[in-house]
Amino acid sequence: MKTFRIGGIHPAENKFSAGQQIKTAALPKQAVIPLAHYIGTPSEAVVKRGDLVKVGQLIGQANGFISANVHSSVSGKVSKIDVQLDASGYKRPAVFIEVDGDDWLETIDRSRDIKRECALSKEEIIEKIKSAGIVGLGGATFPAHVKLMPPPGKKAGVLIINAVECESYLTCDHQLMMEHGEEILIGVTILMKALQVERAIIGVENNKKDAIHHLKKLAANLKGIEVEALKVRYPQGGEKQLIDALIRRQVPSGKIPVEVGAVVQNVATTYAIYEAVQKNKPMIDRVMTITGKDAPNPGNYRVRLGTYLSSVVEEAGGVPAGTGKIVGGGPMMGRSLMNLNIPMAKGSSGVVFLRDEESIRKPVQNCIRCTKCVTVCPMGLEPYLLMAQSERNMWPEMEADRVMDCIECGSCSYTCPSNRPLLDYIRFGKSTVGGIIRSRTAK
Amino acid sequence: MEKLIISPAPHIHSGDSVSKNMTGVIIAMIPALLASLYFFGLGALIVTLTAVAACMLFELLIQKYILKGPVTILDGSAAVTGILLAFNLPSNLPIWMIIVGALVAIGVAKMSFGGLGNNPFNPALVGRVFLLISFPVDMTTWPVVAPLTMNYLDAETGATVLGILKEGSASLPAIKDMVIGNIPGSIGEVSAIALLIGLAYMLFRKIITWHIPVSILLTVALFAGILYAVDPETYASPLVHLFSGGLMLGAIFMATDYVTSPMTFRGMWIYGVGIGLLTVIIRTWGAYPEGVSFAILIMNGFTPLINFYVKPKRFGEKPNKA
Amino acid sequence: MLPDLDQIVFIKAMNVVLISLLTLGVIGAVAAMILFVVAKKFHVFEDPRIDEVEAALPAANCGGCGFPGCRGFADACVKSDELGDLFCPVGGNDTMAKVAAILGKTAVVQAQKVAVVRCDGTCEHRPRLNEYDGVKHCFIAHNLYSGETNCSWGCLGFGDCEISCEFDAIKVNPETMIPEVDDAKCTACGACVRACPKLLIELRKKGPKGKRIYVGCRNEDKGHITKKACDVGCIGCAKCFKVCPHEAITVANSLAFINDDICKLCRKCVEVCPTNAIKEINFPPRKPKVEPVAETIEA
Structure with a gap:
């Protein structure tokens, strides 16, 4: 069985929460929709206080290339545009909406019917994804349309769908595949059209045998879509690791996946793209897992963006x-939260x-010096070396030892016996060195 | 908990710890220890207990009264050093010499550099080599195997395989005896089969990787094999090299010491090949019949250099298949 | 006559001594010649005044002047035409006068400065709401999140400033978890200013007899948010701005700032501040007669 070739835990x-049906969470009383994501410039609010908005209405306009539109996930009245604490305790701009009913925009197709045909052109598809504000739902929240527009001269040869879900505890993608496999496969064909590639591989870790089986059955009569079972190994969901595992190509240092002819999209993103392109539904909700060893009802919930985590957890x-x-998020790469008064954002998995x-x-x-960190x-x-260099502020040495390649997967800290x-x-060293590199290239 | 805990990711840990690894090493040494108790009887028991107790005591005293820092003797590293030191000693060594060896191993080779993790040379080997240079006669008079004997200081002595090779005084024992351990020698080094069981356990528990032992044994076998092929009269067969002296012990337990071995797989190969070559060179042309200890210590000295120049295989460096 | 045994031994011994002496002597002579030639050939001319200036400097090698060590600063002093901005914060004006005398240049007299910590969010004033369990360094905690309290601007309390200080002048008080500056030891080298990831430490004029007034807060949130997070935060009410007779105070982004070049240390702002965010240091205790004035303003 395939897996990536270097390290791993x-x-x-x-x-x-595996196998738990996706439940739709109750509509919140107040929605606080963040205008900023972890990656990219914050979008600009296009509504003002007192405006009435409908579900799916644009409230934040993308600002710059790496930025995404934000839509209202509820209907009601904009009470204010203010700052809201994000998961790291810093203030971020957000739109506060007092919820009143559940009034959707008429353009959105809310029926449960699966719409298979897509007659749109490549450009129309990308434009639709862009205007729907779709970002990568694996956690990094990188705008999805940016990946569909490779830099000039580069051509994608294969589309890779990241259905690995290598973080422990999380099951939202797994359940999504079980319940919406057909829609996901339509999303894959749409993406293949947008990228103009003939081949797509869906990588799923082997601890989700039912999902692999399900998708394989559905994909049997679709041309060019393969479902590949992967050995369970963290961090297989890392873009570069997944490409290595599936097509045995390693993205060179500092380069993007399209360099080796691959574009990676998350499986939940693919589902959102299906909804956006076929149903005109912008990015207004997502599936998240609420779990823990002592959690009373570990499960998967479809939650509107802007719902306070506290109400979902309740x-x-x-x-x-x-x-x-x-x-x-997951225990390996997620953030520890100070409290639950944080609105649900696009990246909350x-x-x-x-x-x-x-x-x-x-x-x-x-x-x-047991070498376990280097091995994993x-x-x-060499994590042990990078840590020592960071402690001593040896930034040029850190750069030479390729700290910028670090994907912050946490395998080294996880495995360290000391x-x-x-x-x-x-x-810390990576952010400092990154700053040094940026100021050097800016000169 | 009253307040929520905030910390950077990752939020889970493998549960691995220094003491777990050290306990694993100790468990891996048990077969060799049992074999030595059988072959050398009471002497082996006394030497091992003395060495372990002395190492742990010195570590405790130094940490408590000289460094005045936290005491970590329970992490097992001092016990590992003690057992390894004992494994390298003949079973009829007087107790006071063992204590001197333990003092050099823990006090000089380990704690003076800052304790666990900071020592450039393998403490047990430094202790052993110190004793070998200081008391060459006592350290090279090996008791002959006498199953479950109750003799300690007055045990009957005989020459080791490598001693016989050097002196040419008697005929070599059978390979079968060398594998089982039915030969004179240091406590822990005689039974190759018991040491290999230990290696299998450590590999299974992922305490060490296979690179260092395999590279050492392979190099010794190849180099000694070439010499043997050139002139079987002068040079010993590779099998004799593999199963005699401290090679197995060195390759499995001494060279794989975490602290003093390189951090990368490529580095481990260089290190292992270096130890293998040096061992055969010292054994064949050196003044001492046995060279594993010196070979390991010399390569310990090269470890920082290896770590500096030999980097792991970075992601994205491999040529991509089209 | 054959020489007896003793004589032979003596001559042999003398030979050994002689040979050793000769060998050593020759080696010594050759080495001396090589050293001499090398020293002549690779001699680098260095302005002797650099040594003189370096000797006049405090030899703290703190980098407070912006140069790598005292020698780097001495080199810069000798090479520059005018001392101008070159200033040794540790030695102060006295040292600069000496340097100026050596070089025959004029030193610009600068006011003596001292580090002040613009946060007073002690455990009492600013409750801790979560517990940080990462590496106990401000820069790592700052890289992760806003801190244990609700104030995302305030001191984290892990003491990076204390580690950075070479003069033992700034220490985190274990009770309040806020660093305190020892006026007598602080040389205003600026190491702590650079170390603080929250940019809380500022070099301000030391003032006559060490008297100084500053706003002990850097929180730029709106007043109600600040108030919720901390008892002694600046809420940007601008009372101090209104009361200041010298126009030394500016308020921007809900935060007051006192310009130490203009401030005359009248302490009127301290009296009106509703949250006690304005700190006065090294003033004598207030005379009782001042109090009624303060009370009427509060009322």
């Missing part, structure tokens, strides 16, 4: 007693409750 899977049975840490005893890091000991690093870096905070230091 296998954390306990803990997929408690619906899922509340925060279990003895929770020491709440992670937004899950909420994971960790127990007290799992939350506290163990005391740091000396590096015993999927990018072939509990050393390798990634903490490397991440």
